[in-house]
Amino acid sequence: MITLRALTKQYGEKTVVDGLSTEIAPGAVTGFLGPNGAGKSTTMRMVLGLDHPTSGAALVRGKPYSELRHPLREVGALLEAKALHPGRSAGKHLLAMARSNGIAERRVEDVLAAVGLTDVAGKRAGSFSLGMGQRLGIAGALLGDPAVLMFDEPVNGLDPDGVRWVRELMRSLAAEGRTVFVSSHLMSEMQLTADRLVVIGKGRLLADASIDEFIARNSTQSVRVRLPDDGDRRALADRLRANEVTMEQVSGNELHVRGVDVDYVGDLAHQLGVRLHGLTTHTASLEQAYVELTAGSVEYGAPSGQKVGV
Numbered sequence: 340m341i342t343l344r345a346l347t348k349q350y351g352e353k354t355v356v357d358g359l360s361t362e363i364a365p366g367a368v369t370g371f372l373g374p375n376g377a378g379k380s381t382t383m384r385m386v387l388g389l390d391h392p393t394s395g396a397a398l399v400r401g402k403p404y405s406e407l408r409h410p411l412r413e414v415g416a417l418l419e420a421k422a423l424h425p426g427r428s429a430g431k432h433l434l435a436m437a438r439s440n441g442i443a444e445r446r447v448e449d450v451l452a453a454v455g456l457t458d459v460a461g462k463r464a465g466s467f468s469l470g471m472g473q474r475l476g477i478a479g480a481l482l483g484d485p486a487v488l489m490f491d492e493p494v495n496g497l498d499p500d501g502v503r504w505v506r507e508l509m510r511s512l513a514a515e516g517r518t519v520f521v522s523s524h525l526m527s528e529m530q531l532t533a534d535r536l537v538v539i540g541k542g543r544l545l546a547d548a549s550i551d552e553f554i555a556r557n558s559t560q561s562v563r564v565r566l567p568d569d570g571d572r573r574a575l576a577d578r579l580r581a582n583e584v585t586m587e588q589v590s591g592n593e594l595h596v597r598g599v600d601v602d603y604v605g606d607l608a609h610q611l612g613v614r615l616h617g618l619t620t621h622t623a624s625l626e627q628a629y630v631e632l633t634a635g636s637v638e639y640g641a642p643s644g645q646k647v648g649v
């Protein structure tokens with residue numbers, strides 16, 4: 340369990356983490372999402388005692404990091420891949436970590452096997468590819484067999500096999516009853532990996548919900564209608580507008596209609612005698628729900644694209 344209590348961090352005038360309160364529960368993967376600069380890394384650093392809160396608290400199993408007796412045995416983290424001695428072999432790096440943290444040396448073999456690095460344990464960590472570096476970082480996080488794990492962007496730069504491997508690892512760690520807190524920019528990935536989501540923007544909590552709740556609360560369903568004839572499309576759009584129904588033309592002859600269901604649009608098309616080639620309900624993906632939620636708190640975003648007029 341990780342507990343954030345009104346966690347706040349200011350750098351000079353700027354509040355980068357702003358009164359965050361939530362609990363990251365064991366037995367689940369919790370995705371930590373937010374646009375660039377939202378404060379995700381700063382939050383994780385405070386959980387690990389690498390940054391100090393201006394006010395509030397970040398607790399691991401009820402205690403601040405500084406009060407944990409055997410920190411690496413209680414919380415493991417991958418913050419920045421390759422934050423290690425480049426001349427040391429992977430095995431020696433882990434051995435040094437084990438020795439300085441009172442962790443049994445046999446754990447080194449276990450975690451090397453768990454991340455698939457047994458065969459390259461004797462190679463210099465500095466010669467590792469990005470993917471191997473990530474695996475070594477994850478091995479370090481697992482070394483103390485901790486109940487709480489935090490991963491900051493663990494799939495950054497990984498190939499599809501590596502991404503799938505990280506996903507399965509996160510899921511299996513959660514299935515063992517551990518707390519798994521993972522930040523990512525890849526919404527589609529979080530949709531496959533996470534049970535719950537904590538979303539922040541400009542340091543503030545925007546959402547704290549299960550994936551399904553998050554999509555249901557933050558996105559509206561739309562009806563997608565395809566009409567092969569321009570005149571038919573205009574007739575339907577005019578009638579929807581007259582009925583004060585919101586819609587947009589996305590491409591060619593496709594309309595996205597909001598706030599009504601397929602029955603409504605189908606009946607209207609029938610009344611008008613227009614021909615349809617498609618009529619479907621579309622539920623927003625996590626990506627769309629996330630973009631809608633964070634639209635107001637993107638610090639460095641590009642302006643959104645122009646809509647095609649109907």
Ligand SMILES: Nc1ncnc2c1ncn2[C@@H]1O[C@H](COP(=O)(O)OP(=O)(O)OP(=O)(O)O)[C@@H](O)[C@H]1O
Nearest residue numbers: 350353355373374375376377378379380381382524
């Ligand atoms: N040591 C520091 N001094 C001043 N400002 C800082 C410091 N560390 C972080 N910041 C600022 O705090 C804000 C939050 O940064 P943070 O790295 O926590 O965001 P993030 O959500 O992890 O972003 P990203 O997704 O881009 O990694 C940013 O505006 C950043 O410039």
